Amino acid sequence: MQRIYMDANATTPLLPEVFEAMRPFYLEHYGNASSIHQQGQHARSAVDRAREAIAGLLHCRPAEVVFTSGGTESDNLALFGVLSPGDHLITTTIEHHAVLHAAQSLEKRGVEVTLLPVTPQGIVEPATLLAALKPNTRLVSVMYANNETGVIQPIDALAGIAHAGGALFHTDAVQAGGKLPLDVSSHGFLKDVDLLTLSGHKIYAPKGIGVLYVRRSVQLSPMFHGGSHERQRRAGTENVPGIVGLGKAAELSAEWIRNDGPAKLAALRDRLERGILSQIEETGINGAGAPRVCNTTNVYFDHVEAEALLIALDLKGLSVSGGSACQSGASEPSHVLTAMGLSAARARASIRFSLSKLTTEEEVDEALRLIPAAVAHLRELSPAHSKKAVAVTV
Numbered sequence: 014m015q016r017i018y019m020d021a022n023a024t025t026p027l028l029p030e031v032f033e034a035m036r037p038f039y040l041e042h043y044g045n046a047s048s049i050h051q052q053g054q055h056a057r058s059a060v061d062r063a064r065e066a067i068a069g070l071l072h073c074r075p076a077e078v079v080f081t082s083g084g085t086e087s088d089n090l091a092l093f094g095v096l097s098p099g100d101h102l103i104t105t106t107i108e109h110h111a112v113l114h115a116a117q118s119l120e121k122r123g124v125e126v127t128l129l130p131v132t133p134q135g136i137v138e139p140a141t142l143l144a145a146l147k148p149n150t151r152l153v154s155v156m157y158a159n160n161e162t163g164v165i166q167p168i169d170a171l172a173g174i175a176h177a178g179g180a181l182f183h184t185d186a187v188q189a190g191g192k193l194p195l196d197v198s199s200h201g202f203l204k205d206v207d208l209l210t211l212s213g214h215k216i217y218a219p220k221g222i223g224v225l226y227v228r229r230s231v232q233l234s235p236m237f238h239g240g241s242h243e244r245q246r247r248a249g250t251e252n253v254p255g256i257v258g259l260g261k262a263a264e265l266s267a268e269w270i271r272n273d274g275p276a277k278l279a280a281l282r283d284r285l286e287r288g289i290l291s292q293i294e295e296t297g298i299n300g301a302g303a304p305r306v307c308n309t310t311n312v313y314f315d316h317v318e319a320e321a322l323l324i325a326l327d328l329k330g331l332s333v334s335g336g337s338a339c340q341s342g343a344s345e346p347s348h349v350l351t352a353m354g355l356s357a358a359r360a361r362a363s364i365r366f367s368l369s370k371l372t373t374e375e376e377v378d379e380a381l382r383l384i385p386a387a388v389a390h391l392r393e394l395s396p397a398h399s400k401k402a403v404a405v406t407v
Contacts, residue, residue, distance in 0.1 A: 014330045017376045021215075021308060022160050022188060022367035023334055027258070028217040034261040035219070038254040046251045047240065056253045063260025070190075070263040071209065071226055072198040079225045079233075079243045080256055084187040084212030085111040086236075087225035090247065091183040091208040092116065092154065094233040098123030100151035103175075105129045105137050106352035108156055109185055113348075116154075125149070133354045134303035135164040142171055146178040153182050157189040161349045161365055162300035163309025165193070172205035181231060183208035191216035191266035192275055192306045197226060207231050213255065217370075218262035222255030274370055279307035281377050282368055286310050288381035293388050299350060299363055308368040311350075313359050314388050316395045322364060325387040331380055334365045 018026070038059060044052030046060050061075070068075040081087045088111040096102055096119055104116055106128045120126045127145050129137050137155055153175040158165050172182040182205055186195060190211045197203045208231065213222040227233050227246065239248030269275075290296055295315040314322060319335040326333055335347070346360035355363070366380075 016330045016332060017380055018332045019366045019368055019372065019376075019380065020332050020334045021369035021372075022163075022365065024214045024220065025217045025369055026371065027219055028262065028265065030265060031218055031258045031261045035254040035258040038257050042253075044253075046253055047242070056251075059257050060251055060253060063256045063263075066260040066263045067211075067224055070195060070267050072196040072201055073226055074229065076244065077227055077229055079227055079246050080251060080259075081223045081225055081247055082221055082252070083223035084109075084185070084210055084215070087210040087212070087223045088112050088154075088183075088185055089115050090225050090233070090236050091210060092119060092152065093236055094246075095152050095181055095208075095231065096124050097151075099125075099149060101125040101127065101147050101149045102152050102154065103127045103129060103142065103145050103150060103180070104154040105131060105156070107131055107135060107137075107159055107161075107349045108154070109160055109187070112154055112156070112185060129155075131352055135159060135162050135300045135349070135353045136303055137166050137171060139167060139170045139174055142174050143178075146174070146180065148179075150175075150178055150180040153180050154185070155182075156185040156187075158186070158193065158306045158309075159300075159349060160188045161347060162303075162311045162353075163188070163305035163367075164300040165189070165304040165306060168206065169202050169204075172203070176205045181207040183210070185210045187212045187215050188306060188309075191262070191269070192278075192308060194270060197228070213259040213262065216259075216262045216266050218259040219255050222252055222259045224259070269370060275307040278368060278370055278372070281372055281374060282308055282310055282366075284374070285366060285368070285377050285380060286312070288377070289384060292381065292385045296388075299353065299355065308370075308372075309365065310367075311363055311365045313355070313363040315359065315362055317362050317388055317391045319361055319364050321391055322387060325391060326383060329383045329387065331383050334367070335363070 042055050044056040046056040064075045064078045067078050092115045102124055116126045129141050155166050155171050157168055175182040184206055186209050197206050207228045209226040211224040214220040233246050237248040242248055297313055299311040346357045350360035
């Protein structure tokens with residue numbers, strides 16, 4: 014059975030070019046980047062080149078790039094690194110749990126926390142942020158693109174409001190990385206963003222490596238204490254192979270974006286959406302009408318349990334998701350979808366399809382053959398749908 018992978022928001026495959034760039038730093042050039050001998054300096058040069066590549070993706074200074082173990086650590090470092098008891102944090106109801114659970118922990122330590130609501134499309138309205146600002150607001154954290162729906166937030170407007178109110182602004186850009194241009198320069202769309210999170214395994218690099226962009230004017234307290242790595246912002250021996258892989262992936266992402274990769278991938282995503290909506294009744298797109306990243310669609314299938322549909326499709330060779338991979342197995346409906354106003358039943362009937370830049374038109378067409386059959390079979394087994402069918406017949 015040939016498998017079709019449509020869960021790229023959970024993780025992307027490691028590109029061969031990325032693996033080949035990393036390989037020598039596992040087997041041959043294994044020096045510690047902090048050592049002064051030749052092996053160490055070779056590793057240091059590789060780390061520096063990767064830092065420059067990521068700075069090129071973000072349009073920032075290399076010194077503003079901090080390497081971490083991934084998106085969760087970067088989010089935590091952004092929040093814990095700038096907030097103290099008595100400060101006010103503003104974030105949203107649709108954030109990844111790396112932010113929401115960090116906010117809960119900070120609240121127990123004396124940080125005041127406000128969670129902003131979203132519209133039914135999943136958008137944070139700038140006026141809502143403006144109304145929530147207080148004199149002690151220290152940090153505003155709003156994700157750039159949602160991991161479950163792909164909905165893009167008006168980060169430029171939100172960050173501008175935060176700055177006008179005297180607060181710093183952080184964005185979790187894990188799902189925007191490699192899909193949207195990321196320009197934090199003084200002339201860029203993200204010019205008012207002070208802290209930005211990226212994760213390697215969402216842009217075809219390995220798991221276990223990430224980045225926190227820290228604008229040079231921001232004073233950041235480290236979470237780990239040890240050596241003076243990363244300009245004393247993140248102690249610990251550098252993961253040289255992972256950093257090299259992330260640097261290579263950043264170069265490939267920048268090239269892909271320049272060559273209209275997002276538009277081509279969006280066309281495949283739209284083909285999938287049109288096929289689902291035209292073939293299957295009582296379905297819809299969560300976040301429809303809002304700007305979304307090119308690869309993501311979140312579809313509800315009324316009278317179907319998402320978990321059952323996931324299993325049915327997996328048995329047919331199609332890998333998709335019910336939402337955040339970090340919450341897989343959770344019995345509660347998606348906090349993102351319920352925050353958008355969906356009922357618990359509809360949230361539990363929702364599936365996320367997230368394509369990768371390796372997805373083909375043939376794979377989309379095969380998915381469109383598998384999905385309607387699986388939904389029809391499960392609806393036949395659904396008591397609620399069966400009663401409806403009987404009522405219509407009568």
